[in-house]
Amino acid sequence: MTDDERARELTPPSAPALRLRGISKRYGPVVASDNVDLDVHHGEIHGLLGENGAGKSTLMKILLGLVQRDSGTIMRGETPVDVHNPQAAVALGIGMVHQHFSLIDALTVWENVILGDTGKIDRAAACRQVEEVSRRYGLPIDPTARVDRLSAGERQRVELIKCLRRDPSVLILDEPTSVLTQAESAELFTVLRHVVRAENRAVILISHKLAEITAATDRVTVLRKGKVVFHSETSATTPPELARQMVGRDVSLRAEGAALGMLPVDGAPAPADPGTGTGTDAAAPGTAPALRLRDLTVTIDGVAVLSDLSLDVAPGEIVGLYGVEGNGQSTLGDLLSGLVLPTSGTVELAGRPVELDRPGALHRAGLGIIPEDRHSSGVVLDMSVAENLVMKSIGDVSGRGFISRRRMHAIARRLAAEFNIVTPSMDTPVRSLSGGNQQRVVLARELSAGPGVLIAAQPTHGLDVGAIEDMYQRLRDAASGGVAVLLISTELEEVMALASRIAVISSGRITGVLSTGEATAERLGMLVGGVAA
Amino acid sequence: MSAADDISTILSSGIRLTVPLAFAACGEYLAERAGTMNISLEAMMLGAAFGSVATASATGSATTGLVAGVLIGLLIGFVHGNLAHRLEVNTFVVGLVLNALVLGLTSFLITISSFDSHQVSQVSVPWLRDIPLIGHPLFVERWPVYLLILVIPLTWWLVERSRWGLELRAVGEQPQAADVTGIHVNLRRRQALLWCGALAGLGGAYLAVGEVGSFNQNMTAGRGYIVIAAVIFGAWRLGRTLLGCVLFGLADAMRLALPALGLTLNSQLLVVAPYLLALLAMLVFATRNREPKALGQPFVRGST
Numbered sequence: 001m002t003d004d005e006r007a008r009e010l011t012p013p014s015a016p017a018l019r020l021r022g023i024s025k026r027y028g029p030v031v032a033s034d035n036v037d038l039d040v041h042h043g044e045i046h047g048l049l050g051e052n053g054a055g056k057s058t059l060m061k062i063l064l065g066l067v068q069r070d071s072g073t074i075m076r077g078e079t080p081v082d083v084h085n086p087q088a089a090v091a092l093g094i095g096m097v098h099q100h101f102s103l104i105d106a107l108t109v110w111e112n113v114i115l116g117d118t119g120k121i122d123r124a125a126a127c128r129q130v131e132e133v134s135r136r137y138g139l140p141i142d143p144t145a146r147v148d149r150l151s152a153g154e155r156q157r158v159e160l161i162k163c164l165r166r167d168p169s170v171l172i173l174d175e176p177t178s179v180l181t182q183a184e185s186a187e188l189f190t191v192l193r194h195v196v197r198a199e200n201r202a203v204i205l206i207s208h209k210l211a212e213i214t215a216a217t218d219r220v221t222v223l224r225k226g227k228v229v230f231h232s233e234t235s236a237t238t239p240p241e242l243a244r245q246m247v248g249r250d251v252s253l254r255a256e257g258a259a260l261g262m263l264p265v266d267g268a269p270a271p272a273d274p275g276t277g278t279g280t281d282a283a284a285p286g287t288a289p290a291l292r293l294r295d296l297t298v299t300i301d302g303v304a305v306l307s308d309l310s311l312d313v314a315p316g317e318i319v320g321l322y323g324v325e326g327n328g329q330s331t332l333g334d335l336l337s338g339l340v341l342p343t344s345g346t347v348e349l350a351g352r353p354v355e356l357d358r359p360g361a362l363h364r365a366g367l368g369i370i371p372e373d374r375h376s377s378g379v380v381l382d383m384s385v386a387e388n389l390v391m392k393s394i395g396d397v398s399g400r401g402f403i404s405r406r407r408m409h410a411i412a413r414r415l416a417a418e419f420n421i422v423t424p425s426m427d428t429p430v431r432s433l434s435g436g437n438q439q440r441v442v443l444a445r446e447l448s449a450g451p452g453v454l455i456a457a458q459p460t461h462g463l464d465v466g467a468i469e470d471m472y473q474r475l476r477d478a479a480s481g482g483v484a485v486l487l488i489s490t491e492l493e494e495v496m497a498l499a500s501r502i503a504v505i506s507s508g509r510i511t512g513v514l515s516t517g518e519a520t521a522e523r524l525g526m527l528v529g530g531v532a533a
Numbered sequence: 534m535s536a537a538d539d540i541s542t543i544l545s546s547g548i549r550l551t552v553p554l555a556f557a558a559c560g561e562y563l564a565e566r567a568g569t570m571n572i573s574l575e576a577m578m579l580g581a582a583f584g585s586v587a588t589a590s591a592t593g594s595a596t597t598g599l600v601a602g603v604l605i606g607l608l609i610g611f612v613h614g615n616l617a618h619r620l621e622v623n624t625f626v627v628g629l630v631l632n633a634l635v636l637g638l639t640s641f642l643i644t645i646s647s648f649d650s651h652q653v654s655q656v657s658v659p660w661l662r663d664i665p666l667i668g669h670p671l672f673v674e675r676w677p678v679y680l681l682i683l684v685i686p687l688t689w690w691l692v693e694r695s696r697w698g699l700e701l702r703a704v705g706e707q708p709q710a711a712d713v714t715g716i717h718v719n720l721r722r723r724q725a726l727l728w729c730g731a732l733a734g735l736g737g738a739y740l741a742v743g744e745v746g747s748f749n750q751n752m753t754a755g756r757g758y759i760v761i762a763a764v765i766f767g768a769w770r771l772g773r774t775l776l777g778c779v780l781f782g783l784a785d786a787m788r789l790a791l792p793a794l795g796l797t798l799n800s801q802l803l804v805v806a807p808y809l810l811a812l813l814a815m816l817v818f819a820t821r822n823r824e825p826k827a828l829g830q831p832f833v834r835g836s837t
Contacts, residue, residue, distance in 0.1 A: 064713075066713065066834065085715070086712070086714070086715035096713075102710040103710060104702075104706050104707045104710055105706065105707065106702065106826070107702065107706070111699055114699075115714050116715040117696075118696070121694065121695065121699065
């Protein structure tokens with residue numbers, strides 16, 4: 001132990017590393033941050049918990065100088081400081097590992113690590129430093145590798161090395177485990193604990209996963225609608241209490257529990273509710289699959305993104321395709337949207353192969369899809385609710401090349417009522433709806449075409465709890481109505497709550513298919529890591 | 534005239550026709566690596582060509598003219614940079630407007646003024662110029678040609694080895710990530726456009742006060758666009774880009790030489806030939822997967 005480290009250890013643990021007082025930030029009428037007070041101490045992992053849109057990210061962006069606060073004070077120790085740009089944050093010893101990594105794919109590891117420094121480039125020294133930091137924290141990486149060749153876990157390591165090399169006293173991690181396997185998450189938390197205990201740094205861990213917060217943090221602050229609503233030692237609170245604070249009311253519904261990560265994922269999950277249509281009985285043996293994927297291989301730039309992927313989904317069944325982000329799910333979604341053609345393999349709908357190279361063939365064959373990225377391929381943001389709703393059935397509302405606004409509005413009003421789409425009018429641009437309502441527009445459009453198969457790719461991404469609950473119910477209803485549902489999700493709880501069978505995808509392959517009854521966290525974890533269980 | 538003399542003559546004029554393109558290509562290459570699709574390259578070259586002739590005529594010094602050309606290129610780069618990467622005007626629109634503006638302005642100004650002819654001096658390298666076939670084409674040239682020997686490796690070094698270049702590449706690939714890392718994205722892009730402007734200006738000025746000694750209407754005749762095409766089809770690699778420029782230069786030289794060699798072809802068709810040839814050749818070598826990912830996309834903080 002060096003003198004420096006000893007000195008740090010002697011510092012009382014109560015000395016605040018960072019102190020926020022009355023931080024507020026508005027975006028037009030939206031209050032993203034409302035008079036937030038927050039103390040973060042050396043030697044602790046501080047959990048910042050909140051739903052999507054609760055203001056966690058805005059608060060951290062203010063700390064990093066990416067967003068300017070409207071009012072309030074940031075203090076390092078007892079000194080007020082001004083963080084007006086990212087460089088200032090670095091100078092203050094604030095480092096952040098971003099949710100969607102801040103690495104440049106086309107550059108090498110060492111180039112990424114020194115990006116943002118100043119002065120002459122010294123490749124040899126940079127590589128040495130990377131290796132040194134990587135050894136010290138047990139984060140093995142090849143400094144000369146190009147980042148786009150790395151796995152998500154390796155990228156996370158590079159991010160950490162990049163941050164730690166600058167010796168930050170406050171380290172912020174924004175949803176760090178969303179793209180990691182369980183083993184990789186465990187590795188990350190080991191490093192964080194070392195960083196906090198042995199080096200006395202402060203860590204802010206942003207998450208919406210209760211299990212993670214309870215397991216890894218020392219203290220926790222809950223944000224709701226931009227306000228601090230709860231603050232406690234982690235050991236003095238319970239997951240249900242945190243969930244209640246996060247949502248603002250008691251969380252009892254199964255769907256909400258799943259959304260918040262409260263399901264007992266390590267034990268056997270509760271059996272599917274009767275009457276929800278998710279039971280295995282809906283997919284009786286002998287039923288012909290509504291969707292049959294056969295040996296799908298997609299090769300992009302010489303890399304097999306999907307390899308020999310085969311999967312059947314029977315009518316009335318919900319099959320969950322579970323895996324960590326970036327293992328080929330997006331490509332499968334694109335393929336089933338008709339955006340990507342397979343290098344080999346076939347897609348059969350109701351027993352008939354689909355000619356994938358013909359635009360709209362999947363839709364005509366009765367496949368509906370809720371795409372992963374609803375802004376780019378789910379809706380046209382600047383077109384109206386009505387236009388978005390009839391987009392795939394223009395024939396129904398037009399004659400002789402003209403669109404009948406009357407018929408379009410009639411259909412739109414009916415769908416809006418049926419799917420609880422909250423919108424000022426049918427002419428409102430979809431852009432101004434909330435995420436949940438945008439997603440309902442997509443769902444309404446896809447289900448109104450009466451599909452035999454529904455693909456739901458990350459259908460609850462970025463939605464609030466109420467909207468998630470609604471989406472779950474709609475998917476269950478669709479399945480009990482005889483639709484074959486393929487749920488592509490990175491949330492274990494979501495898959496467990498909805499699906500009767502779980503197929504695990506890893507590096508573009510299906511590594512195993514389990515019924516929900518036999519799926520345990522351990523077995524799934526092995527499959528996610530690419531080990532056949 | 535012997536065949537060797539013919540070849541030497543074609544090489545010689547081919548190199549002269551390549552030089553302006555090569556200067557501009559070094560600039561455009563760097564700007565595109567930083568993420569700007571700089572359409573106003575044509576304006577930079579044409580404006581500089583006019584400015585250099587006008588200045589040379591006014592001062593009596595071709596070298597001063599050359600410097601003036603560089604300054605005009607810089608000015609256009611500055612305007613483009615601030616419109617596109619400060620005021621967030623669409624970069625393509627800015628480029629098209631600047632090109633039309635400079636073409637119209639120079640065409641008008643040349644009709645109301647007359648300039649004396651000035652040309653920068655020739656340097657001939659002893660010994661080397663006596664090498665058969667390539668000696669004369671390579672080593673008896675107007676002096677700015679030799680600047681290329683500096684500019685090409687310097688551009689490569691800046692992009693691939695300097696910190697500035699590392700940041701430029703980051704900005705051209707993933708501006709949001711670069712911003713988060715603490716790089717001033719739009720400043721870097723404006724700086725890249727200044728480098729581009731200076732070099733395109735040098736190329737345009739060389740064309741006027743180096744090669745021809747005078748200015749005529751639409752003198753660059755789409756060479757800026759050819760350079761942009763060379764960068765794209767050269768897959769954002771400097772060597773391939775310059776190769777594309779050489780190819781175009783040689784094809785252009787062939788066009789000029791064919792009548793002298795006794796071959797008569799439809800002259801309009803001949804004018805098109807180098808452009809067509811360059812396009813075809815570059816298509817063959819085209820690879821898109823090295824394109825800077827954020828090429829042509831504006832950067833606004835907070836929009837992802």
